[in-house]
Amino acid sequence: MRTLHESAALDAGVAAPTGQVLKGQYSGAYRSDKGKIKGLLLQAGEAKFTVKLPKYLRPMLVRELAPGDFVQVWAYPEDDRWRAINVLPLPKCEAEMLRQQWGDLAPVPKLAQTSQKRMCIEVCTKGKCYKQGARQVHSALQEAVDRDPALSHVAIKETGCMKACKQGPNLRLPNGRMLHRVSPAEALAQLDAKR
């Protein structure tokens, strides 16, 4: 019987790459420098894997996986990361065995309660900030919040000038701290802490 990766490769008319099944816990999204979701980060005890997903699987990652979920990934090595062919949940008994072996990942964030007060991240989208990429920063944040139920307590707001035009794009965190010259990836990293 053909394995899954052999089937995929043969269907595509190419030699099957040497692949294997990685088992571990989803620990977050793997993003490009521009903040686009490209795959997943997998933690297996002490080991960490960066796994690139086929495009059609990426929306599933956002919708269905929560940090701490156990998955099995059919993948093969490519440069300094892995390229996945398929991702499936790990059967409960096996997940439980690994949980006992490894201990829990960092506490799994709970979905935001609707009654929870919304945190507001403000992005200046005026004049100089706009020219320096504020629109991309705002879109990256808004897109991430729209897609991830664990961020439903976070609101992204466009604001006027914050009087730091030369250091734009500027962003203000819920605690009032301002970040200057923010890239979309840096802005998204701020969201990771709010999950």
Ligand code: FES
């Ligand atoms: S235009 Fe953004 S701080 Fe002034």
